[in-house]
Amino acid sequence: MKSKLSSLKYMYVLLLPLLAWVSFNAKGWLTYLPLLESFLFIPLLELAYKPDPNNLSSEEEEKRKKDPVYDWQLYIMVPAQFILLGAFLLSMQEVGLTLVDKIGRISAMGLMCGVIGINVAHELGHRSKWHEQFMAKALLLTSLYMHFFIEHNRGHHKNVSTKEDPSSARYGEMLYSFWVRSVVFAYLSAWELEAKRLKKKGSSVLSLKNEMLQFQLIQIVFTFGIGFLFGWVVMGYFMLAAVMGFLLLETVNYIEHYGLERGKKGEVYERVMPHHSWNSDHKIGRLILFELSRHSDHHYIASRKYQILRHIDESPQMPTGYPGMMILATIPPLWFSIMNPRIKKIRAQELAQAA
Helix, strand or coil: CHHHHHHCHHHHHHHHHHHHHHHHCCCHHHHHHHHHHHHHHHHHHHHHCCCCCCCCCHHHHHHHHHCCHHHHHHHCHHHHHHHHHHHHHHHCCCCCCCHHHHHHHHHHHHHHHHHHHHHHHHHHHCCCCHHHHHHHHHHHHCCCCCCHHHHHHHHHHHHCCCCCCCCCCCCCCCHHHHHHHHHHHHHHHHHHHHHHHHHHCCCCCCCCCCHHHHHHHHHHHHHHHHHHHHCHHHHHHHHHHHHHHHHHHHHHHHHHHCCCCCCEECCEECCCCHHHCCECCCHHHHHHCCCCCCHHHHHHCCCCCHHHCCCCCCCCECCCCHHHHHHHHCCHHHHHHHHHHHHHHHHHHHHHHHC
16 A cells, blocks of 8 residues: 555645636735746755665666556646636636736646656556557647647667757856757758658658658647637737747756767767756655656666656766756856866866776
8 A cells, every 4th residue: 555655655746736727816925836846845845855865776776667657647747737728718708817826727727738847758658558658749739839748758868968969068058048049950850851751762752651741730730729719818928828839848958968978989979878967856756757867877778768767877967956056057157166076076087087
């Protein structure tokens, strides 16, 4: 019984949909509860608790891999996301909303798009089963970021921590310029990757076999469908929430690989290793993000499911959890003052080992 309850610990993330529901049915400061939870209460709690670097035993790993509860905790996020999206769209039709109310509700939906939508889609998108990949694409639709399915799996994981990867932040690069570079070039990269795949198969790029074309059509129909059913102004509010969702993703991308570089011999980069991704063992962030913050192991072995991701000693450690690091990233001088010395230390150690 205790073991079963322990396996449900990732359901703490449902506090966000609950608070979003409150936001969509409230006014004033209560509409900002999801924002306060994500970027005030959780960062403060993570400062109070030490990170937990402990790993599962091999027996515990096998048990978790076979336990369907961990999969179902992901699956239920799909209807939760679409139910909350419907509630958001209905709530934005309410008469008499002030600008403060609207911003609060849009921010709540934006967090749903980033935390529940894109993050869960990321985990499901790495799975091999058709229905799990379908759910990943459906979740990405709610942030109008379906190309992430292509670029992340076929581009980012191959090129991570190199200049060829638009989603890896370079040393000294500000978050805001990274947003522009990553959003634009990741989108273009997805088109290029899909074109290469089709050419190898002897298929035309300008056909419905092209997933990028499919994704654009689906997103256009979905967006205009919202406009037709709920009004064009509400469609605009949805688009703002979607933008917030994918900017949250890009902020996570920024903190995950900032300043880390893979070595190169001739034209070939070294294999992706744990020290090419920043890691965080802070427990609250790990729970609400389905272990995304154990990112070093995820990139080292991308097929490992979230519930068995490990702490690896040689991976560089973030000073706090993801929510706190995301706040730091929005203040470039503070971010650089904390992270750049760590990068310099890592590079000095690499030079000493190579000598």
